[in-house]
Amino acid sequence: MGTVKSAPGAAIVTPDGGPERPCRVLRVAGPLVEMEYAAGTAMYDVVSLGEAGLPGEVVAIKGGVVTVQAYEYTGGLAPGHSARPLGMPLAARLGPGLLGGIFDGLLRPLSGSGDWLLPGAGATGDAERRWRFTPRVTAGEPVSEGEVLGEIRGTGPVCLRALVPPGAGGAVERIAPEEEHHEDAVVAVVGGTQVRMTADWPIRRPRPVRERLSAQQPLNTGQRAIDLLFPVARGSTVAVPGGFGTGKTMLLQQIAKWCDADVIVYVGCGERGNEMADVITELAALEDPRTGGRLADRTVTIANTSNMPMMAREASIYTGATVAEYFRDMGLDVVVIADSTSRWAEALREFASRTGALPAEEGYPAGLASAIAAFYERAGAVTTLGGARGSVTVIGAVSPPGGDMTEPVTAHTERFVRCLWTLDRDLAYARHYPAVSWAGSFSRDAQILAPGYTAAGDPALSARRARAAGLLAEADRLADLVDLIGITALPDQERVSVLAGRLMREGVLQQSALSAQDSYCGADKSAALVEAVLAVVDRCRELVDAGVPAAAVEEADFGPLLRAREDAGPNDAAGVATRRDAMLAALAGLQEAA
Ligand SMILES: Nc1ncnc2c1ncn2[C@@H]1O[C@H](COP(=O)(O)OP(=O)(O)OP(=O)(O)O)[C@@H](O)[C@H]1O
Numbered sequence: 001m002g003t004v005k006s007a008p009g010a011a012i013v014t015p016d017g018g019p020e021r022p023c024r025v026l027r028v029a030g031p032l033v034e035m036e037y038a039a040g041t042a043m044y045d046v047v048s049l050g051e052a053g054l055p056g057e058v059v060a061i062k063g064g065v066v067t068v069q070a071y072e073y074t075g076g077l078a079p080g081h082s083a084r085p086l087g088m089p090l091a092a093r094l095g096p097g098l099l100g101g102i103f104d105g106l107l108r109p110l111s112g113s114g115d116w117l118l119p120g121a122g123a124t125g126d127a128e129r130r131w132r133f134t135p136r137v138t139a140g141e142p143v144s145e146g147e148v149l150g151e152i153r154g155t156g157p158v159c160l161r162a163l164v165p166p167g168a169g170g171a172v173e174r175i176a177p178e179e180e181h182h183e184d185a186v187v188a189v190v191g192g193t194q195v196r197m198t199a200d201w202p203i204r205r206p207r208p209v210r211e212r213l214s215a216q217q218p219l220n221t222g223q224r225a226i227d228l229l230f231p232v233a234r235g236s237t238v239a240v241p242g243g244f245g246t247g248k249t250m251l252l253q254q255i256a257k258w259c260d261a262d263v264i265v266y267v268g269c270g271e272r273g274n275e276m277a278d279v280i281t282e283l284a285a286l287e288d289p290r291t292g293g294r295l296a297d298r299t300v301t302i303a304n305t306s307n308m309p310m311m312a313r314e315a316s317i318y319t320g321a322t323v324a325e326y327f328r329d330m331g332l333d334v335v336v337i338a339d340s341t342s343r344w345a346e347a348l349r350e351f352a353s354r355t356g357a358l359p360a361e362e363g364y365p366a367g368l369a370s371a372i373a374a375f376y377e378r379a380g381a382v383t384t385l386g387g388a389r390g391s392v393t394v395i396g397a398v399s400p401p402g403g404d405m406t407e408p409v410t411a412h413t414e415r416f417v418r419c420l421w422t423l424d425r426d427l428a429y430a431r432h433y434p435a436v437s438w439a440g441s442f443s444r445d446a447q448i449l450a451p452g453y454t455a456a457g458d459p460a461l462s463a464r465r466a467r468a469a470g471l472l473a474e475a476d477r478l479a480d481l482v483d484l485i486g487i488t489a490l491p492d493q494e495r496v497s498v499l500a501g502r503l504m505r506e507g508v509l510q511q512s513a514l515s516a517q518d519s520y521c522g523a524d525k526s527a528a529l530v531e532a533v534l535a536v537v538d539r540c541r542e543l544v545d546a547g548v549p550a551a552a553v554e555e556a557d558f559g560p561l562l563r564a565r566e567d568a569g570p571n572d573a574a575g576v577a578t579r580r581d582a583m584l585a586a587l588a589g590l591q592e593a594a
């Protein structure tokens with residue numbers, strides 16, 4: 001089989017020796033191109049359009065007409081121009097050069113120069129670049145699909161592996177020595193199959209695994225609102241719905257920077273070009289807290305910004321999932337972040353309206369739900385073909401127009417995900433960041449993860465979570481009452497509950513992405529902060545029980561407690577405990593005064 005190679009700046013290359021069946025373009029309407037049918041053309045085959053060879057994909061075949069979705073601007077393309085079906089599906093070129101690179105939705109390299117993204121030089125397709133290959137098998141050894149043939153090291157900290165491709169296996173006929181190789185060099189021959197460091201894979205077909213496992217390990221994000229209240233497991237699925245400007249991009253970027261995955265695939269769908277360029281510049285400058293290397297070296301960025309052709313956006317999230325599976329198969333934990341799936345769904349709608357398909361809800365095509373599901377279903381914790389454990393966690397932002405959570409993209413997405421982190425407009429408006437709503441979010445992983453915390457030496461975590469959630473809910477309930485009748489009309493213990501809600505929100509849940517000490521929060525510091533608030537709340541209740549007026553408790557200076565998250569370093573649990581003790585001592589003074 002020939003390969004669909006992605007060459008910088010150029011269109012998709014004709015397969016080596018592949019069938020060539022030129023047909024004629026019949027009609028062009030934006031990204032929708034109709035052409036004559038040629039024998040052998042199949043659904044989802046790639047088509048090269050016109051002189052320029054614009055890439056497109058077959059999306060319908062009816063009578064003698066093939067409908068193609070073009071992935072690039074079709075200006076200049078006209079009826080009568082040639083069109084060549086390439087006889088293979090759209091494939092992504094997977095290889096070690098992906099790490100640290102920036103690509104478009106079809107995985108063609110982009111360069112992030114200035115504040116604009118342009119087609120140009122990139123990581124993959126760089127014939128000069130070399131990787132050190134270290135063999136892990138010897139000639140004559142029998143190997144089966146998915147097994148490790150050797151390790152690949154580039155500049156970054158992530159150790160990659162060359163694997164026996166799916167479907168191949170047998171005796172190792174040849175294995176390259178420990179040496180620097182370019183990514184297209186043959187590093188092994190197994191049962192007659194040549195193995196290179198790069199391989200093509202059709203983006204719409206999930207890569208095979210031996211077994212899907214139930215997700216059981218937590219993915220730590222370093223964001224307290226999430227790790228404490230709505231934790232996510234490695235291999236799970238998350239949606240982050242939020243209205244305009246509620247902090248979706250900031251939250252996802254925080255996760256890309258701080259979560260404890262091995263590789264991050266960041267897909268920017270239809271986001272602003274300059275915002276995307278900022279992310280890339282920032283990633284390049286940041287140090288990876290886990291490895292001490294560059295954060296960019298464990299990140300693959302796929303950008304289809306709002307200024308780029310819309311239809312490649314449709315492919316980009318499947319491209320992202322395919323890249324993630326490639327790393328997962330090496331036994332790595334990968335996170336795919338898509339910002340925003342709503343912009344992606346708009347591409348589906350735009351194309352559907354041009355084909356004249358009968359629109360379903362709000363103009364989206366009838367296949368919207370299954371397209372969303374096809375993306376989230378690429379997530380999972382697995383045993384790879386080679387027997388290693390790996391995972392793909394999928395996190396997608398959703399931008400409901402006008403903040404309407406009942407609109408189709410949000411409503412369908414909610415059905416397919418295990419965790420929902422809803423960003424609340426009122427919280428964002430009050431500058432409570434991250435604006436994760438404790439009332440409107442959920443995590444189906446919290447239960448599953450509980451035994452893991454016990455094993456990891458923190459059996460109290462589930463209890464802390466339950467208390468924190470209970471306290472927030474109680475404070476919300478009372479807030480409505482306070483609005484009606486005023487705080488002074490509440491019984492003293494309920495006034496302490498209102499205070500407790502405030503301490504939990506301001507002392508624990510708020511976490512500025514821009515803070516030097518608090519942008520990331522380690523598990524121990526997070527636990528210490530929650531425990532400090534709970535201890536202070538308990539002390540306040542005791543004081544009120546002992547006859548100290550609630551008003552006096554409310555007026556105490558809680559500053560030392562509320563500032564602990566900013567004053568103590570990201571992993572400084574002891575620093576938090578010191579501040580808690582100081583706070584408790586200060587409260588003891590109230591009792592003496594009473
Ligand atoms: N975690 C955070 N820490 C500090 N500031 C934040 C945080 N989250 C959001 N903000 C503030 O809110 C602003 C908007 O955030 P962001 O761009 O992430 O919103 P968005 O939901 O992605 O918006 P859009 O709907 O336009 O995509 C940021 O520029 C920042 O000032």
Ligand SMILES: [Mg+2]
Pocket residue numbers: 248249250271339
């Ligand atoms: Mg955004």
